Amino acid sequence: MKLVLSEEQRELREAVRGFLRTASPLPKVRDGYDPQVYARLNGELGLSGLIVPEEYGGAGAGLSELAVVLEETGAALLPGPFLATAFTALALTGTPDKELLTGIAEGRVAATLDQGELSFDGSAASGTLPRVLTGMEADVLVAPAPSGGGDGGGKVLLAVELAGPGVRRTALEPLDLTRGLAEVVLEGAPARVLGPAPKTGVGDRLCVALAAEQLGVMRAALESIVAYAKVRVAFGRYIGSYQGVKHKLADMHGKLEQAESIVRYAAWAADESPGELPEAAALAQAYVGRACFEVARDHLLLHGGIGYTWEHDAHLFYKRAKADEVLLGPPRIHRARLAHLLEL
Numbered sequence: 001m002k003l004v005l006s007e008e009q010r011e012l013r014e015a016v017r018g019f020l021r022t023a024s025p026l027p028k029v030r031d032g033y034d035p036q037v038y039a040r041l042n043g044e045l046g047l048s049g050l051i052v053p054e055e056y057g058g059a060g061a062g063l064s065e066l067a068v069v070l071e072e073t074g075a076a077l078l079p080g081p082f083l084a085t086a087f088t089a090l091a092l093t094g095t096p097d098k099e100l101l102t103g104i105a106e107g108r109v110a111a112t113l114d115q116g117e118l119s120f121d122g123s124a125a126s127g128t129l130p131r132v133l134t135g136m137e138a139d140v141l142v143a144p145a146p147s148g149g150g151d152g153g154g155k156v157l158l159a160v161e162l163a164g165p166g167v168r169r170t171a172l173e174p175l176d177l178t179r180g181l182a183e184v185v186l187e188g189a190p191a192r193v194l195g196p197a198p199k200t201g202v203g204d205r206l207c208v209a210l211a212a213e214q215l216g217v218m219r220a221a222l223e224s225i226v227a228y229a230k231v232r233v234a235f236g237r238y239i240g241s242y243q244g245v246k247h248k249l250a251d252m253h254g255k256l257e258q259a260e261s262i263v264r265y266a267a268w269a270a271d272e273s274p275g276e277l278p279e280a281a282a283l284a285q286a287y288v289g290r291a292c293f294e295v296a297r298d299h300l301l302l303h304g305g306i307g308y309t310w311e312h313d314a315h316l317f318y319k320r321a322k323a324d325e326v327l328l329g330p331p332r333i334h335r336a337r338l339a340h341l342l343e344l
Helices: 007-023 035-045 063-075 082-091 098-105 202-229 243-272 274-302 304-308 314-327 331-341
Strands: 111-113 124-133 140-146 155-161 167-171 181-196
Touching: 007 035, 007 063, 063 082, 063 202, 063 243, 082 098, 082 111, 082 124, 082 140, 082 202, 098 140, 111 124, 124 140, 140 181, 202 243, 202 274, 202 314, 243 274, 274 304, 274 314, 274 331, 304 314
Parallel strands: 111 140
Antiparallel strands: 124 181, 140 155, 155 181, 167 181
């Protein structure tokens, strides 16, 4: 088991962190998705192709490397389809499709993955997907459909061009203002089969990827409030000198440390010990999802009155944390799954 980043992973982290610090600072995040930033993220750093196999133009890296990147995009509250595209690339593991994977690797295609089932007649897909992550920004939707092959409930993955005929997209008003949602209605939309839908492992890998983003949100929120506690004066003292504030910051730091260990372990399991992945992934969302929200909540509370204002960034972290907490199901579902896996 390896819980410490390698030198190459630390260099990757610093490169992504430095890029996001200049290309997508928090004031810019409020403007929403910027296609130019997304293009640079891929053109200069090649991040969309990080986990795409080398034969399709990607770097062929593992989930451990993707987790490093997602921690940084989470800390920066990066708007846009990067997480959804990463989810899609993870879902295509074992179901290689040269056209789509090459497009993702080259940064030409932003994709989104939805678990809602479509109907498919062999050439066209129909169905309503009520909450598609970055459904307005993505170019391609990947979703499952019954295979129709008489294999007892087998499924295939379909790819649908979201700008094509038979597709109607409606932007929703999301809780997380930094990342959009859309209702997508397909009515005989042209679709192609990417291959059989993986039966195991994909959901676990998505849980680990999301936990990595949540870890970044936690870290940035804690760094923000620690910096504030050092300069904010109340009743003649820096608020960081008050015992109650110290205790709260220590609790937040403890949650961050535990979350980091869990994410590192789960990413390692995904790459090196698949037999441990189900429990590690369930643990990641059972703990990290809730801990991220609690840290973001306390980040807002410790800012006092200013933290509740629209102009302050605290609500951006709070809303991203809450949206992420339920994105793959609330923590209670993952706790129940973990208990089942451990036969408790």
